[in-house]
Amino acid sequence: MPKIYDCVVLGIGPSGSTCATYLKRFNKEVLILSKDGGILSKSELFLDNLYGLSKISSKDLFSSNIKHLKELGIPFFYEELIDLETLENNIFKVITQSNEYLTKSIFLGLGINRTKPAFVKNDDLIGNGISFCASCDGFFYKNKTIGIYGDSEQAKHELSILENIASDILLFTKNKDLSNLKNNVRIINEPIVNLEVKDGLLNAVITKNNKYVLDCLFIADNFHSALTYKLGIEIDDNIIKVDNKKSTSVRGIYAGGDCIGPQYQIIKAACDGMEAAYSINEYLKYNDKK
Ligand SMILES: Cc1cc2nc3c(=O)[nH]c(=O)nc-3n(C[C@H](O)[C@H](O)[C@H](O)COP(=O)(O)OP(=O)(O)OC[C@H]3O[C@@H](n4cnc5c(N)ncnc54)[C@H](O)[C@@H]3O)c2cc1C
DSSP: OOOEEEEEEEOOSHHHHHHHHHHHHTTOOEEEEESSSOHHHHSOOEEOOBTTBOSEEHHHHHHHHHHHHHHHTOOEEEOOEEEEEEOSTTOEEEEESSOEEEEEEEEEOOOOOOOOOTTOOOGGGBTTTEESOHHHHGGGGTTSEEEEEOSSHHHHHHHHHHTTTOSEEEEEOOOOOOOSOOTTEEEEOSOEEEEEEETTEEEEEEESSOEEEOSEEEEOSOHHHHHHHHHTOOEETTEEOOOTTSBOSSTTEEEOGGGGOSOOOHHHHHHHHHHHHHHHHHHHHHHHHO
């Protein structure tokens, strides 16, 4: 029987780490999975608005967080989330590029996607030739020509689904780590500058020098939309909607920090993580009793 965590926390930023810290204090089996250390570990920011701390570099703050998680015995792995599934009995399966984990609840602390593709100017195209989810919509494009846009592991994951469905795939990517591609996949290493629309449907992708006619473009670069679309979590303009308990519209899935909207601040993200942990603790009590 595979291990079932009480909560898998996605993201090791201030919201995720704080949520995990509180859950650990509530004696819950918690695991953090994160693509990387996020903005704080990557940028040399100087922070001067945190309680009790005068000017601190974001990298020092992040290192201190890692030390703290280790002291508390909270396991964390650097793995990129590529899919989530709902199983029976209120259990979720969390799928990364290298592993699968089972959990009773999930906290999404994925931060904000600051790179929404600029060429998606018209949201009406979503569902009309623009999709965020290969496993949801791929089947509608059986034997058609489709495009996939994205550089991340998620793009590879979407490709693995779509390569067996579509007849031709144009992969708009800068990812160099791609091998064993099927014959129906063509890599287009050209930035997309625009989309051509015909009768309300996507007709073609325009790059600087070319036009590629296709039936659907799958965006694998906008994680919130992809996941939330698939699981039915409500979002609004790329912001995950939560109630005052930090619960998303899907029972057992909570969210906090930048991915649920302003203010985009560390202290607010940490506060969201703490509030979610209290709610998750209550949820687990209720669920374990059933
Ligand atoms: C330039 C800049 C300066 C800033 N300065 C300040 C400041 O001075 N003071 C302040 O309070 N705030 C500042 N902020 C904002 C602050 O950094 C954020 O509000 C805070 O980091 C949000 O925390 P979070 O936990 O929501 O997300 P993040 O810290 O963004 O963490 C998100 C986590 O999710 C992970 N993740 C994302 N996608 C996946 C995936 N597919 N699979 C697995 N893991 C994934 C990332 O690896 C990361 O660990 C600044 C931000 C920027 C960009």
